[in-house]
Amino acid sequence: MRGCLLLLALTALVAPAQGVSKLPDWAVPSAQAAQSEPGPQDAEAWVLLDRTEMAYTGGGEVRLRRLRLLKVLEERGTRFRQYSISGLGGKASRVKRLKGWNLRPDGELVKLDSDRVESMNDAFDEEFSTSTLTSASLGRVVKGSLLAFESLESLQSPIGPVASTRLLESLPVRTWELEVAKSEGWFNNLQAVEIKIDRRHFKPWVDLVEELPEGGMRVRGLPALPTDEGAHPHGNEVLPVVQVRFLDPKLPVAAMWGSWDAYACWTAETFRTPCQPTGLPGMKGMAGLEGLRSLWAWMRQGLTYKQVYLSPERGWVPEGAAEVGRKRYGDCKDLSAFFMGEAKGLGFTTAPALAAIGLGYMDADASPFPIFNHVISALRLEKSLGLAAEVDTKQGRFLLVDPTDMGTPLGFLSSAHEHGRVMICLPTGAVWVDVPATAILPQRLVFQLKGEVTGRELKGSINLKESGGYWGLRVAARRGGAKAIHDLLLRSYLDLPPTASLEVETISDPLDLDRPFEASVKVKHPEGFRIQQGGEGYLTDLGLPVVRDAIQRVGKARRYPIVSYAHGELDYQAELKFTSTVKPFVETQSVETPFRTFTWNSHAIPHGTGTLLKLNFHQQTLPMRFGFEALDSGLKAWKKDRTAVKTFRDDALAFRVGQP
Structure with missing residues (x-):
């Protein structure tokens, strides 16, 4: 055997x-x-x-x-x-x-x-x-x-x-x-x-x-x-x-890939014919900044961003401005062609500018290649209009405008362009421009909660005031009104159980860009204040920052660079009346990590037989990047940030119940 x-x-x-x-x-x-x-x-x-x-x-x-x-x-x-x-x-x-x-x-x-x-x-x-x-x-x-x-x-x-x-x-x-x-x-x-x-x-x-x-x-x-x-950054930037x-000399679209200047000239020529003024009603006789503001107001009321490519060429060739105005929709190329055409009618010299949204920082020293996925507009200025998105170059001063950003006031760019670079396409060649930080519309959210806590139940009203698309409320309201706001808050930002209720009471006009977008909602949370044995209670966060996910498996070596983008400023205010007496475990806290800074204040004021609790939280997120040479430092910084936020949530939302 x-x-x-x-x-x-x-x-x-x-x-x-x-x-x-x-x-x-x-x-x-x-x-x-x-x-x-x-x-x-x-x-x-x-x-x-x-x-x-x-x-x-x-x-x-x-x-x-x-x-x-x-x-x-x-x-x-x-x-x-x-x-x-x-x-x-x-x-x-x-x-x-x-x-x-x-x-x-x-x-x-x-x-x-x-x-x-x-x-x-x-x-x-x-x-x-x-x-x-x-x-x-x-x-x-x-x-x-x-x-x-x-x-x-x-x-x-x-x-x-x-x-x-x-x-x-x-x-x-x-x-x-x-x-x-x-x-x-x-x-x-x-x-x-x-x-x-x-x-x-x-x-x-x-x-x-x-x-x-x-x-x-x-x-x-x-x-x-x-x-x-x-x-980690987009693969186009690091992989x-x-x-x-x-480079076929007999084929113009092949020869242009010999240099960025050649590609810029081709793009400028491609946009030359479509960018013709159509003569919008009510715009006759307007010029300068007044005319641009009127044009911007008309576009956000009358045009819709939509991608319709019925031929492969449409990926690069815009529709004529007149056709865009007739259809009342278009993609980034079409809306830029329309804006540039009408701006010509106001006396401006215009040029298309190529951007790469979400694809990382574009390297002007790299060999030319189709790396752009977005088109915006550049208006040459003889003198400053006093707008934030103006840039100085060797070829003159330009105003950068993204006609797809219908929720952004004229003179600013949305956060999608933050830390970005664009290539202005002139008939004479390429002009590379870093988007200045001052050109980005600041993102800020003021979160105001007023309500009362009876036993475990929390009910009250929340007023939201948003600048720069912090939560995307303005965009949601423009697309779907109050229902879109309701769905967005439930899906992404308010941790409410199925037994809770949320009702959108009012929203402001999402097309009014002269002031922050506002929405007010009523909320009822049956477990908004969880009371545990030992006399401790835990308040639901209702909009405070969550603990970010781990970015690395334990025991595995990091391969990607570590990148975090600034998300803006959060100003959180809450005023809650408790029928019982509550006292915070942590009254004040101040934290600084490579990715954010925040402060917390909690004040418990006797109110009849209960407590009036006032909470204030202020956070500013910070952009940060750790390259291939600093991966260990980046992982330590990320861990520090996660620990700081988790500790804050565990401590700051905990209260002693029923004790003087």
Whole structure:
């Protein structure tokens, strides 16, 4: 018996590896090489090969061939049976071929059926567009399956022959490859043009790059993107990417990617014709600041922000101002074209300005590439109008205006532009401008609670006064009135149980930008004051800052930089009448962390047989960034901030009940 057991053990050690010859030829070497290697720990699946091949065939067309091979390591990894390609639709992007193979551990090969390939038009909820999402799903995937996908795409973007590919993803990658200008098979009739291949943000993510012919490259052993790290910048700012530009001198939209100046000139020309004055009623004879204020008032009353892209070109080419005025809606390009056209009629020289909202700080020294996602307006000023969003440049003084910010007064920009940079596009070239801090409309919320506490029940009224979109109340009111305010408060800011009630009594005019937006609500909370054994009571927070989530898993090394943005100023005031006597455990507190400063005052005043409790809280949040070189310091600062807020909430909202 012992000999049989030993024979079985030896047989297991020399058992043949999973046969991989049924896979496509390009996948076999990677599959074979990986069989002798242990898979990454804690990974659902392992990408054995991620290869992108691209080439330029002339006339603006870029062809892509993508090859992907992965191994399913855990049951949860079976979800990676799906492969998706997003595109602009129309003639701008077409999926020519999409194939798939599932080699199961029992040796059975399941190929991708045509009915498992689906293309959806208008794939994104926030807009009407020609955008497409093509997906393929392999059947009968199990733990141990080897999944291979091959796709061919033709790209002919209205913005020119440019393409990019990222290195990191949610799974670890054994081998990542890029090859450019390969000349065989699908890549026939290649055009000899200048090719620019730019690597961005490789450090500290990528240690070693193996160079391949024609500018290609190979990287081995890429880790999975961290999924448990919060408070990090947008990936465009820090994650490794390769950007490829095919500079075809015969194609204007290709040649413009040789410099930022060329791109700025193209953008300026694109906006020149659409930006023509339409002659709005009541604007005749107006000029200067008075005219701009009247125009701004008309736009927030008469126009709506909406994305409608019925052709791929609409992603970059605005509608004419007259058409925008007729339809009464448009996206950022359209509203900017309308504003600039009418501003021309008021005597201003205008220019489009490109911004990147939520994508990090744009580097003017980097190679030109389509990195912008937003268009605003720049008005040249002969002299200052005394507005906060004015900027001085070598090419003169400009006023920056975002026509999509209908809740922001003229002369300010919303917090979406904070710490941002824009590129003003003049007919002579690019003008880069850092958005000044003074241009951002200050965000502030005054929270005033008046009510009474009887036993456990709290009921009263809350008056909210918001400047600069602190909670987004003005925007919500404009979209959905009192109901939208009600839903926003319940969903995001007031921790009310299902047994509580909330009623919006009044709201101010969300279009009145000359004063803060106000809303008043009635609230009834049956457990607003939780009384525990031992004579302690805990008051519900009703709008005080919550403890922020942890941004790092214990025992894991931090990979991302740590970024926190200033959210504004909170002034919290509460006046509550208790039928019982209460006394605060903490009467005053002052805290300062790298991310915020706040003060707390609690005064208990005898009132008949009960107590009049007055609470005051004031907080100012601070912008802070800890780069790759200061991750340990950033984690310590974040932990300090979380501890400070948690301690505050535990102590400041606790009271002695029924004691003098």
